[in-house]
Amino acid sequence: MSLRLQSPLPPVPEDTARVAQIAFRRGNPYLLLRTRLGTIFADTEFADLYPARGQPAYAPWCLALVTLLQFREGLSDRQAAEAVRARIDWKYLLALDLTDPGFDYSVLCEFRGRLLQHEATGRLLARILDAARDQGVLKGHGRQRTDSTHVLAAVRDLNRIELLAETLRAALNAVAALVPDWLRRVVPSDWHERYDRRIEDARLPTTGLKREVYVLQVGADGCRLLDALDGADAPPLAVALPSVAVLRRVWARHFARAGDGSPLAGAGIRLRPVQGRGPGDRIESPYDVDARFRAKSGTDWTGYMVHLTETCDPDLPRLVVHTDTTPANVHEAMRTAAIHAALASSGLLPCEHLVDAAYVSAEHLVTARERHGIALIGPTRPNQSWQMREEDAFQVTDFAVDWERHRVRCPEGHESTSWGAYRDKASGRPFIRAGFKPAVCRLCPAKPRCTRAASRRLSLHPRAEHEALAAARQRQESEEGRRLYGQRKGIEATIAQGVRSFGLRRARYRGLAKTTLQSVATAAALNVDRLAAWLSLRPLAPTRTSRFKALTA
Structure with missing residues (x-):
């Protein structure tokens, strides 16, 4: 597909504007955003994502807006495409005629694919922030705060036996789809009894000896498939499959060639002990190789961590200026410098950065001050002596x-x-x-x-680090320092809003890149919601007071 640039972008059709004004006499956030912010996006911002020749593509500025609305309302691709066809407020924001049929829902998936292919997911958030700058509600060198929350991967949790068998099954399915005739010659008939169905649907052996025999049989089958793929007659396309690469990584970590003649070591395969497994990073599922396991503060999950950074200047809206998504096993302290570098590249470095203890170390205090001029404010890690x-x-x-x-x-x-x-x-x-x-x-x-x-x-x-730590502890113990750091807890409300209203806690897609796109789009959608509230002069909702507490008021 190619891109036919529209300059200038079309205004709202008269019939759409007339019907929308009648339908929403009391106001509507999308009508207000269109009036105050315009189209927000422009086709020129996505021109490099499309080739010069080909069938004309649907306007990317519209698709970018639909993506934000989709994440704001928690809609699937089908539901978002239906909203474009049926909802007046969406048509007004997108400048569509009342009779416009919209587009097929698959266009949204194709647009996200282009963003991922060209590493352009950050443009969704960056343009919203540019619009906020134009309105004068976002300023650099202010006060910001950061916190993180866990994101559950879009895969099922597997125990060790299920992981091994399902990894082999995933590789067999991928090879069967590509070279069925070759695979039919390689695998024995009894493999269908073990790998035709999903492993969690099968009845695995329950006793210790039978389970050990089953695991070693799975290991032997996996080695047999890998040996066949390493053979001279193996199809090159099958050898290069990602699922085959995952099978190699999982088998290298969990199995070793025994060669000791043990009757349980089928085909010379030995299961590595749980502690001290083989080389390589730990894969939790063959269907999402980026997801990792982590236990933190009494919560354990398989998936990712997303770090949100928002502004907290007085008399200005709280806007998310940066998101950072990592596998779950990456500690927060390893992202402090990366977050500061990203804020510097976007021209949004804060003067004061409020974080919790996980982001603070003596090295971070010095680096933030000397490299970026940031006062990193947070509790220092306690001495365990x-x-x-x-x-x-x-x-x-x-x-x-x-x-x-x-x-x-x-x-x-x-x-x-x-x-x-x-x-x-x-x-x-x-x-x-x-x-x-x-x-x-x-x-x-x-x-x-x-x-x-x-x-x-x-x-x-x-x-330098010793003196920075001493100054941080002195500030932490002062009344002014405690009041300043008390503003950090506001980011928890943002995370709660992202989790409850925007689906931030559960990954829609599989893989780190797609989960990163989700977190960026969610942050941009959250900003759209907050800008609409700010422009309409809608105050923040007060904390609810219980009826019993009201008796003392």
């Missing part, structure tokens, strides 16, 4: 550090005798270790409050 649990114990902050002389003075006035720079073996991060003379510590009357070892040894961050 026993001194933190004892009320009168000496903590690290009670020691005075002389960085020029490379000395540390304890609360009793004794100076350290050793100072060395080291790197953590696991993370590679630098740290400083200062130690005191054991003879001095042994005679010190305050030793029970200081250390239980022969002498106190302090592990310090480098100077």
Whole structure:
């Protein structure tokens, strides 16, 4: 398909405008958005997604708007296409005639495919933010806040046995669709008894020995298929199938060639122990290889994490300015720098960034300030030493550090005798270790409050990080700092709205790229809703008061 640019974009037809004004005398958010923001999108913003020749495509500015409306109202592609044909407010926003038949629902899927192919999903959110800038309700270098929530993958949870058998079954189905004659020659007839139906619909062995025999049989069958695909007569197209690549990864992680003559080790296959499995990342489902398992705060799930960053400046609407979607097993601390870099590239860096403890470290505090001029505000991670649990114990902050002389003075006035720079073996991060003379510590009357070892040894961050941590803890303990950080909890209301009204918690599609598109489109749709509320002067809904609580009012 090719793109025929429309310049200028068509106005709202007179009949559509007349009927819409009569139908919505009390106002409508879509009519207000069209009046105040115009078409929001333009065909020129998507021109690079289409070839120069071919059948004319449906106007991409319309498809982009329909995508946002679809996510705002939680509609499927069929329902969204039907809304374009049947709803007056949609026709008004899209500048369609009342008799316009709309388009086939498959056009929406094709449009999302173009966004994914050209890595252009961010344009949906970026254009909404540009429109907010034009209205003067979005400004850079303000105050922002970030938090994350879990997203459930659009696949069934599988235990280990189901994962192995279903992975093999998925590969067999993919090969059978491509080269059925070759597969018919390779596989024995008894495989149909094991892999014709979905594994969760089959009755798996329940006893330990029978289950072990079944798993080893599945492992042997998978190895046999892989050996056939590695043969000289294997079809190249079948060898290159993604499902075959997944089968190789899963088998390398869960199975090993035994070769020990064990009667249970069918075809020389041995199941690896649960702890210390083979190489490679953990795949949870053959149908979504990007989804990962994670347990956090009493919740465990298979899927992804989405990080939302929104503005929280006074007297301005709360707009989501960035989304970041990762597999579930990626910790929040690994995304702080990436979020700041993305905000910098879009010209939306905040002056103050409110986050929870998962996003904060000494390194993040320094990097955010020095690289982007951001004051990263959030609780620092607590020290797990026993001194933190004892009320009168000496903590690290009670020691005075002389960085020029490379000395540390304890609360009793004794100076350290050793100072060395080291790197953590696991993370590679630098740290400083200062130690005191054991003879001095042994005679010190305050030793029970200081250390239980022969002498106190302090592990310090480098100077910039040490001072940044100290400043962050001092701000956290002040009344002004607590009031400032109290504004962070507002992002939880945004996440709740995204989960309850926009379907943010459950992935519509499979794969990280498509789930990222969903989170971006959801954020853009959320902004559309909030801009409509702001332009119509609709205040934020107050917190509900129970009838019983009202008795005391």
